[in-house]
Every structure is written in structure tokens, then in C-alpha cells.
Amino acid sequence: MTKNSLKTGPDELGYYGAGTSAMGGMAVGETLMPALHELNQGFEQAIKDKEFLDEFAYYCKHYIGRPSPLYFAENLTKELGGARILFKQEHLNHTGSHKITNSLFQVLLAKRMGKKSLICESGAGQHYSATAAVAAKFGMPLIGVMGEVDIARVNQNIIKAKHYGAKLKAVSGTLKEAITDAIKTWTTNPDFAYICGSVVSAHPFPKIVAFAQSIIGREIREQSLEQEGKLPDMIVGCVGGGSNFAGAIYDFLDEPSISKIGVEASETAALSNGTPGIMQGMKTYMLQTDDGAKSLGGMSLGAGITYFSVGPLHSYLKDQQAVTYSSATDQEMLEAYKIIARTEGICSALEPMAAAAEVIFRQAKDKPKDYTICLSLCGRGEKDLDTIQEHIGKDFERTI
Ligand SMILES: Cc1ncc(COP(=O)(O)O)c(C=O)c1O
Numbered sequence: 001m002t003k004n005s006l007k008t009g010p011d012e013l014g015y016y017g018a019g020t021s022a023m024g025g026m027a028v029g030e031t032l033m034p035a036l037h038e039l040n041q042g043f044e045q046a047i048k049d050k051e052f053l054d055e056f057a058y059y060c061k062h063y064i065g066r067p068s069p070l071y072f073a074e075n076l077t078k079e080l081g082g083a084r085i086l087f088k089q090e091h092l093n094h095t096g097s098h099k100i101t102n103s104l105f106q107v108l109l110a111k112r113m114g115k116k117s118l119i120c121e122s123g124a125g126q127h128y129s130a131t132a133a134v135a136a137k138f139g140m141p142l143i144g145v146m147g148e149v150d151i152a153r154v155n156q157n158i159i160k161a162k163h164y165g166a167k168l169k170a171v172s173g174t175l176k177e178a179i180t181d182a183i184k185t186w187t188t189n190p191d192f193a194y195i196c197g198s199v200v201s202a203h204p205f206p207k208i209v210a211f212a213q214s215i216i217g218r219e220i221r222e223q224s225l226e227q228e229g230k231l232p233d234m235i236v237g238c239v240g241g242g243s244n245f246a247g248a249i250y251d252f253l254d255e256p257s258i259s260k261i262g263v264e265a266s267e268t269a270a271l272s273n274g275t276p277g278i279m280q281g282m283k284t285y286m287l288q289t290d291d292g293a294k295s296l297g298g299m300s301l302g303a304g305i306t307y308f309s310v311g312p313l314h315s316y317l318k319d320q321q322a323v324t325y326s327s328a329t330d331q332e333m334l335e336a337y338k339i340i341a342r343t344e345g346i347c348s349a350l351e352p353m354a355a356a357a358e359v360i361f362r363q364a365k366d367k368p369k370d371y372t373i374c375l376s377l378c379g380r381g382e383k384d385l386d387t388i389q390e391h392i393g394k395d396f397e398r399t400i
Contacts, residue, residue: 006253006322009313014203014282016316023319024312026202027278032187039193040204042113047211052112059104060215063137064094066101068216070223070374075343076360083367085359086232088220090244090378091348095160097379098213098244100130103195105212107134110193118142120195121182123150123175123240124304124351125157126379127197128168132161142166142195145182147174150303154383175240175307176295179280198241199311202281206311213247220374221251228372234259234363237376238355239271239325240305242314244378245355253322260323261363262314263354265300269327270310271318284312301330301387302351304379332357334392337381349379350387 009015015022026036046052060066069092073085090098103120110118118140122128128144135142144161148170151158158168171181179201186194196205199213217235224231235252237245239262249260264271274285277292286309287296297308317323328336336356340346348356352375359375367373381388 006317006320007250009316010203010207014207016312017319021319023276023282023284023315024203024206025283026281027283028202028281032183032202035186035190036202036204038113042109043204043208046109046112052108056105056108059108060101064100064104065092066215067219067223068092070220070227072227073344076340079339079343080360080364082365082369083363083371083373084369085364086224086228086372086374087377088216088248088374090216090376091380095126095130095133096382097126097130097349098216098247099127099197100133101215102197102209102212102243103127103131103134106193106195106208107131107138107140109208110140110195111138113193115193116140116191117189117193118195119145119182119185119192120197121145121175121178122197123178123306124349124379125150125154125161125383126304128166129157129160129164131195132164132166135166136164143169143185145169145171145178145185147178148172149174149299153387154303156383176280176309183281198243199246199313200241200280200282200309206282206313209243210246210250210313213243214250216244216247216376217249217251220248224372224374230372231258232372232374234261234371234373235376236261236263236355236359236363236373237378238302238305238351239264239310239314240307240351242311244376246311246313248374248376249323256322261358262323262325263358264310264325264327265302265305265354266327266329267298267300268306268308270308271314271325272327276315280309282312284315285310285318301333301391302354304349304351305354326358328354328357332361334388336360337388338392338395346377347381348377349381350384352376352378
């Protein structure tokens with residue numbers, strides 16, 4: 001890795017970039033510092049341990065079902081009449097999203113570090129059900145913290161996590177409040193490992209989650225070369241905290257010829273509409289009041305992308321102009337859902353439909369036919385069926 005590589009960061013204090021514009025860090029109280037340093041040390045040791053990495057690779061393959069397929073969406077490509085569209089099918093992983101790869105990595109790490117109990121937060125419940133599955137597999141108790149608003153809309157993941165033996169703690173609000181509460185519990189319980197669900201929070205979590213999810217991009221590289229004879233020209237993914245997209249692009253960060261577009265929900269588009277600030281342990285773009293005292297932001301239909309902030313790696317990549325960030329509305333996400341369901345027979349989660357909307361409505365049509373766009377399809381739609389029925393159910397009523 002060279003010094004000028006976009007993959008060099010973060011530094012030992014967790015900063016991506018240098019000087020006043022650096023993003024990330026460890027903006028936490030002194031009670032949490034020892035736990036973060038212990039975790040960083042545990043991580044750095046683990047990734048030099050071949051046996052540990054082999055164990056991770058074994059369960060990625062045999063438990064999760066990796067590599068997830070890279071699939072040529074032929075019907076969608078024909079319908080749009082432009083670029084060749086490939087789906088990175090992370091929704092086919094065990095538990096239905098990209099989240100389980102990160103859960104697996106962090107639970108194995110917690111086990112290696114001798115931790116006895118697990119705590120996690122979740123927005124869409126995907127990270128909760130994924131961590132609950134892995135916790136059951138490795139016999140560790142788990143508490144999941146979720147906001148009441150989210151609990152009401154992604155019920156299936158919560159039922160599944162219950163079946164896997166996990167306990168749920170409800171807090172008022174959404175993902176932001178859940179993260180705050182999970183970290184508080186972790187701070188007061190040294191036997192707990194906090195299994196962070198995205199490339200967010202204080203160092204070393206963004207580094208750890210990006211490391212675990214970077215398998216997505218390495219698979220894209222190998223599969224695209226094998227199946228298409230070349231690398232994709234563009235990679236597009238949705239961004240809540242930003243873990244699926246970070247994973248998809250990480251391996252390509254030093255290849256500027258590959259365009260990269262991250263898509264947030266328009267109601268919580270921290271990178272498009274926010275300003276740098278410090279909350280939840282990190283310096284990053286966020287939606288906040290002018291004095292930085294309070295977070296802002298509305299609600300998106302995509303529970304997992306309803307987050308007022310974003311991982312610091314993405315803030316750094318935005319400032320470096322290495323990656324483009326845009327946003328999609330609920331209406332666009334629902335339209336993209338309908339098009340993908342109709343053309344490809346895939347019931348996607350709503351979060352990746354933000355990225356699909358960018359591809360369908362803004363990117364694919366005017367590109368030449370040999371231009372390939374890789375879309376991170378990072379979750380399956382079962383958790384969102386009630387929401388989808390409520391908003392566009394009538395569009396699917398067909399009687400003979
Ligand atoms: C299906 C799905 N996609 C995307 C996300 C957003 O997370 P991230 O931005 O970390 O990939 C979530 C979060 O819960 C999710 O469940």
C-alpha cells in the first residue's frame with residue numbers, strides 16, 4: 001500500500017485524511033477509550049493470524065454462502081436500453097443481506113478476545129437478525145437495541161432474532177438513538193463486545209467493518225473479470241452508515257477510472273445536505289443545527305438508510321472527490337422496486353432501491369451498451385413487504 005493510497009487510512013487515532021479536514025477519530029469519553037484501544041489491538045492481532053482469517057473465510061463460504069453471485073440483469077438492461085447492469089446479489093447471503101459478513105467477523109473477533117456477551121444496534125433489523133444468527137451459532141448471548149419506530153416496521157427480522165435466542169431492547173426513536181444506547185451499555189459492561197453494524201461510530205469500528213465488508217469488492221473484481229472479461233465501469237450502492245457500499249468499492253479505491261456513486265435517502269442525505277460535525281464518536285458529515293447542538297433529518301421508507309450521519313470514510317472520499325454521493329426519494333425507491341420486481345423477479349429491500357433508482361433514472365440509459373454498472377443489491381424485501389403493500393400494493397393487483 002502506498003502513502004498516497006485512499007486505502008491507507010485511518011491513522012492510529014482513527015482519522016481519514018490529515019489536518020482540520022480529517023474525518024473519523026475517537027470522540028468519546030474516557031470511560032470508553034480503554035475498550036476502543038483493546039478492540040483495536042485485538043483486531044490488529046487477529047488480522048495477522050492466518051488461522052483466524054481462515055476460520056472467517058470458512059464460515060463466509062459454508063455458513064453465509066459467499067461468494068454472493070454477480071448476476072447480469074438482462075431484462076432490466078434491455079428495458080433501459082443503455083449500460084449493461086450487473087447485480088451484486090448480497091441479498092442471497094444467509095439472513096438476507098450484506099450485514100451477516102460483518103456480524104460474523106466481529107463475533108469471531110469477540111470470541112477470540114474472550115468476550116462473553118454481545119450487544120448490537122439495528123435500524124432495519126437486518127444487522128440484529130444477522131448478529132443473532134451468528135451469536136446462536138457460536139453460543140453467545142445477544143442484546144439488540146432498536147428504535148421503536150423501526151421495530152414497528154421491520155417485524156420479521158425481530159421475530160427471527162427472537163427465534164435465534166436474542167433479546168431486544170426498545171428505545172424511543174430510530175437508529176441514532178439505538179446506537180447511543182448500545183454504546184452506553186457497552187461502556188458499563190467490560191465483558192460485552194459491541195457488534196457495530198456499519199462503518200460508523202468511533203475508531204476502530206469504521207476500519208473493522210470496512211475490512212470485513214471489503215470481501216464484496218474483491219468478489220466483484222474476480223467475478224467481473226471472469227464473467228465479463230473486464231472490471232465494471234461504475235459501482236453504485238446505497239448509503240445508510242455506508243457499509244455495503246464501502247465494501248463494494250474498497251478494493252477499487254485507487255482506480256479512479258471506475259466511477260463510484262453512493263446514494264443516500266433524500267430525507268437523511270448527510271453527504272449532500274449536511275455539514276461536518278462531531279456526534280456518536282466520530283467527525284463526519286451530518287444533518288445538524290447551525291450550532292451543532294442537535295441532529296436533524298426526516299424519515300425515509302428505507303429503515304436502514306434513515307440515518308442523519310454517515311461513516312467518516314465516506315466523508316473523506318467525498319472531500320477527496322474520489323466518490324460521488326447523491327440521494328433518492330421514497331417515490332423513486334418505490335418505482336425502482338416495481339421495475340426490478342417486474343423485470344427480474346427479485347423482491348428487494350427498499351434500502352438498495354435508493355441505489356437502483358440512481359442507476360435506473362439517472363445513470364444507465366445514456367451509457368453505451370458495453371458500459372457496465374455494478375449495483376449492490378444488498379438486502380431482500382421480506383422485511384419491507386408491509387410498507388410496500390401500504391404504499392404501492394394496488395399497483396400489483398391484477399385480476400383475470
Ligand atoms: C438491506 C439494507 N441495506 C442497506 C442498509 C444500510 O446499511 P449500510 O449503509 O451500512 O450498508 C441496511 C441497514 O440496515 C440494510 O438493512
